[in-house]
Amino acid sequence: MASGLKKVALVAGAARGIGLAAATRFLADGWHxxxxxxxxxxxxxxxxxxxxxxxxxxxxxxxxxxxxxQAAVEQVRRQFGRIDALVNNAGIAVFKPLLDVTLEEWQRVLAVNLTGPFLMTQAVAPIMRDQGSGAIVNITSISGLRASTLRVAYGTSKAGLAHLTRQQAAELGEYGIRVNAVAPGPVDTAMAKAVHTPAIRADYHDHIPLNRYGLERELANAICFLCGDQAEYITGQVLAVDGGFDAAGVGLPTLRGERRNE
Known part of the structure; x- marks a missing residue:
């Protein structure tokens, strides 16, 4: 890339939450x-x-x-001339018991969370291929790595996105395009605050080794790292940014209780 030419990131799902935090971090780093x-x-x-x-x-x-x-990606190309990073963060969730989820709800969650990143990558990758480089980060979820209640559509879509990440990395690497995923654990987003009751929040704290929710800026840091030059030999990976939630098994709450009683 010519000296002085600004790098360009396209962030989907950027109006709020993790997407907005990533966009803000890119801007702070001098990107368009x-x-x-x-x-x-x-x-x-x-x-x-x-x-x-x-x-x-x-x-x-x-x-x-x-x-x-396609129209949106073409508008980016016309406006900025290139796309160096794509962040597939757009996503929706339906929190219902498996037997209560409708076919329409199932299909919509998979359409946004899985088909969306597929379509976005298909539209952006030719631009990156012609540039000879690019980085894509898909936002999966800890719910795609371990099962939980009320997340049959959401968790399945995110598990599929984790594999799509590896598939994209395997096929796009020869064009100089790296593809990775970030799997957030519980994060203090507007969605989490709306659906996580105090009891659910306490449960999460009990099972997270770092004993707290993540912050949107902490997710943005991981996303921007994977899009940057310091990650130039990293591709096909799913990075859990979750305070250790996926690493921990049963027993942590009991252990903490025993320590408190010592």
């Missing part, structure tokens, strides 16, 4: 950022609040719609 979300009004308000007109682009699009995706 195209921010895509289906929540158009929220996205535009977010981009306006960033007050970085020359470095940002707001794109209202549904990642599960091929035409919408």
């Amino acid at each position: 950022v195209a921010m895509l979300d289906i929540l158009g009004d929220t996205l535009r308000a977010t981009v306006d609040a960033l007050d970085r007109t020359e470095a940002t682009l707001a794109l209202e699009a549904d990642v599960s719609d091929p035409e919408s995706v």
Whole structure:
């Protein structure tokens, strides 16, 4: 890349939460950022609040719609001339018992969480191929690495995304494109605050070795690392950013209770 030419990141699901944190971190690192979300009004308000007109682009699009995706990616190419990083963060969840999930809910979750990253990568990868380099980070979830209740569609979609990450890495590496995934554990996002009751939060704290929820900026740090030059020989990996949640098994709450009673 020519000296002085700004790198460009395309972040899907960027209106709030982890996507916004990643976009903000890219901007702080001197990148230009195209921010895509289906929540158009929220996205535009977010981009306006960033007050970085020359470095940002707001794109209202549904990642599960091929035409919408292609149009958005083409707009990024016209605006900035290149795409160096793609962050597939757009996602939805349905929290219901397995027997209560409707076919429509199942299909919509898989369409956004799994088909979305497939379509986004298909649209962006040719641009990266022609550049000779690029980095893609898919946002999976700890729910895709270990099963839990009320997450049959969400967890399955994220498990599929973890394998899609490896498949993309295997096939796109020859073009200089790296593909990795970040699997967040419990994070203090608006979604978590809305659906995690105090009892659920206490359960998570009991089972996380670091004994707290993650912060959006901590996820952004991992995402931007994987998109940057310091990760130039890392591809096909799923990095759990979860305070040790996936590493821990049964017994941690009991052990902590015994220590408190010593």
